[in-house]
Amino acid sequence: MASKALVLLPFFILLVVSSAYPSRKKQYKPCKQLVLYFHDILYNGNNKENATSAIVAAPQGANLTILAGQFHFGNIAVFDDPITLDNNLHSKPVGRAQGMYLYDTKNTYTAWLGFSFVFNSSDYQGSINFVGADPLMNKTRDISVVGGTGDFFMHRGVATLMTDSFEGEVYFRLRVDIKFYECW
């Protein structure tokens, strides 16, 4: 990023003089922004038709069907969740959130996410790829947008996750505020 650094240098020098570190981070404006929702219905042994995700791995001895152990350390879930434009599970999906999450803490709820948004509709074509840590108990969590294809060719950015709703351990809905800072 040699040229970028060059162009922005005078700007940053000024900035450092006039403001503290956190506000420097806020200078970047997204080149594109999307707000979407996705809906996860976990398989609990009795909802095969409606379920959009399933626990597929666990430490030895744990029951895969019902989430095992406090905080579910070691469980991996595979999912294929509908993406909607608003927070209504029954709205027409504009794409699918596909991939996995794994619970990775013994004494609280945290997850690690690797997944994609896959679009094939009049709204969007292509995919957005995400990787990152998700400390579930925080109101907002930031993960990385590491790439994209189609409409999102080569894009990078940061996605902010918010748990918009949940019902026990069977349903949860995430609001995803995707801010792209590299658009092509």
Added chain:
Amino acid sequence: MASKALVLLPFFILLVVSSAYPSRKKQYKPCKQLVLYFHDILYNGNNKENATSAIVAAPQGANLTILAGQFHFGNIAVFDDPITLDNNLHSKPVGRAQGMYLYDTKNTYTAWLGFSFVFNSSDYQGSINFVGADPLMNKTRDISVVGGTGDFFMHRGVATLMTDSFEGEVYFRLRVDIKFYECW
């Protein structure tokens, strides 16, 4: 990408006037391109010597050895596949494709991929890292090249996957057309 935006701005304004959205996407030329093949031989309980991959996770009750259930929702496979320059399984490997795929749809074949190409030969040194969704039934599928090391230091791009051949559920060969758009 402030400076890039600046430099390209006049070009894009012209473009928007003269052409529709899809053709705008085609303006980018790769800075480097590779076409490679990799070969996956799934463990089926009887091919321990030849197998290059194995199912290691599944929803409760599924049999890990033989792929379980229609479309294999929830199966995770770990693989270490030879990479060749042509489509011959018996050609001298130039590297290994290592990582995992997981089947993530209940009503069709789709996978999510996280893997690397690892090279240590006279052809190439280093690694290329991939993440993305793979809707298997499509003729071509695009995933993201999210980084690289060695000869592919810091590279980014898009890889197009094509199923070049398959034999039942034991062998499949993927053709990978890697287009780098950020070279260092």
Added chain:
Amino acid sequence: MASKALVLLPFFILLVVSSAYPSRKKQYKPCKQLVLYFHDILYNGNNKENATSAIVAAPQGANLTILAGQFHFGNIAVFDDPITLDNNLHSKPVGRAQGMYLYDTKNTYTAWLGFSFVFNSSDYQGSINFVGADPLMNKTRDISVVGGTGDFFMHRGVATLMTDSFEGEVYFRLRVDIKFYECW
């Protein structure tokens, strides 16, 4: 990266004339660099309190608790490991390394890594996301830094892993030398 290419072009032409390929790779200077350690204590059936990771997946028939089979092909481990500034397991953690590794070779030790460094301390705030292949038997292994959030907003780079210490199959310590080449 049109503008970067433009700016650097004369430099590279000169370089090609005066030096061989490997040294060209060394021209890049990190814009930021961190050296950190993380500590993995694998669950062996008897160390529930201290363990920071657990095997959660394996090919059919393998025992999840004690690592199964030579080289552990197909095992997936989920981890939540303390990060320290020095190589002492008992130093105050500055963050957590959270995610997974999977063993993916039949005839040697190699792993594939997907994980994050998560910081919430006076030292660092935010996260760094990693993806890559880890041929464990090599003295150093390079993986990709594919993104970051907070203090590491949009960062990219390469992380060099070194096995700093290990005790059987229960404890290992990795030294991670993170070099960022894109800072924001």
